[in-house]
Amino acid sequence: MNVVVCPRPGTLLIEQRPVPTPAPGEVLIRVRRVGMCGTDMHIFRGVQPYLTYPRVMGHEVSGEVAAAPAGSKLRPGDPVYVVPYLSCGKCNACRKHKPNCCQALEVLGVHRDGALVQYLCLPERFVFSAHGITLDEAAMVEFLAIGAHAVSRGDVTADQHVLVCGSGPIGIACALFSKLRGASVTVVDIRSERLSLCRDQLGIERAFRVDADMDARLLATTDGNMFDVVFDATGNPEAMQRGFSYIAHGGTYVLVSVVNADITFSDPEFHKREARLLASRNATAGDFEFVIECIRAGKIPVAHLRTHSAPLAELPAKLADWIKPESRVIKAVVEC
Ligand SMILES: [Zn+2]
Ligand SMILES: [Zn+2]
Structure with missing residues (x-):
């Protein structure tokens, strides 16, 4: 063969x-x-x-x-x-x-x-x-299942603002499954063509380019609160570190990316938010089954x-x- x-x-x-x-x-x-x-x-x-x-x-x-x-x-x-x-x-x-x-x-x-x-x-x-x-x-179920697993790790609910950093396939999957849970989803990336895909074809509400105005737009989007759940799918240590500043008080940060580096954060900022920090690794057979149900139902x-x-x-x-x-x-x- x-x-x-x-x-x-x-x-x-x-x-x-x-x-x-x-x-x-x-x-x-x-x-x-x-x-x-x-x-x-x-x-x-x-x-x-x-x-x-x-x-x-x-x-x-x-x-x-x-x-x-x-x-x-x-x-x-x-x-x-x-x-x-x-x-x-x-x-x-x-x-x-x-x-x-x-x-x-x-x-x-x-x-x-x-x-x-x-x-x-x-x-x-x-x-x-x-x-x-x-x-x-x-x-195509595997990368979608990784997103579905991350969204269930993050306990995303309908009343939440969700931020997805990185619009590669896994970031897109995190955004799609958060949206299926009814959350208000924002995606950020440096690649404009991916952002237009998110907005125009995938129905993601907001997709912002990473630039000097981005933090102000994120604050405006969330009435100054930042995000209940932040997903990192950038594969970039600096971006993973920056993601800590987008967590709302009481919010959750889910690291879906893995990089060969140390990640540090400000403990007072993390503590006063009572933030939750989670890794999300791979997916389970249950996540695969859920993705397949969603595909069958035409939701993805x-x-x-x-x-x-x-x-x-x-x-x-x-x-x-x-x-x-x-x-x-x-x-x-x-x-x-
Ligand atoms: Zn894969
Ligand atoms: Zn084992």
Whole structure:
């Protein structure tokens, strides 16, 4: 089968490998769609901290069951998606129903070879039916689930002002799920084209460019109170630090981004607000299921988010272009 391998940063090659044989309890998946993610771009550029090369990327996966283990509810030909956070099932976090932050977590396509292949074997507990949505939609559930998870971490409610810093796919997902909860949502970013997408096609009420007037606009938007819930999805340490100044008294700050840096903040400012600071890592199977319900119900404008696609064999030629800001990629989907 064809496999797209990243042997070292900056290079992608097509290699031939044998079709894998499923171990007992594993599903053999014929991969059909793989969404490309910020994580994949980081791996390709060599800035993902916990990674060894060569690596097969790809963790936003949909496909069809090629072979199911004995006794499985899945049948050959069934459309499926994958929860790519391969948790151990045994550690303290897993036992407390938080497999998304398992102590021994392996993410498909990051810590072990991923889905830019034609066939993939995975234990059945990470493979779920994708009935009622398209394969393209099923490959876009993962980043949406990360946003849905962050919004549930932040306990967003209808009477709140929500600020989302960063309008990449995950920031957009945080904004969309906050809006579904009825909150008044503002997105800020440095990229004007993303802000117009948020306003014109995704129905986000306010999308402001980061500039000298922005803080005044944020204050005006919230009657001088700032935001009940702030999400950071910038991947930028300075922006993450600045986000503390947008928290309302009694508010919550959810760090969805992860950066390889220390983040500091003013304790008196944090304390007088009685602010809550939360990390939000990955998503749970329940978040994936919720996203799929929302897609089925037509509540997520998935078609506006899938901006680019290419067949697997063309990915090595395409990826370097997709990374460039002028290509205006929101979500690119590889067709296997
Ligand atoms: Zn992803
Ligand atoms: Zn675990």
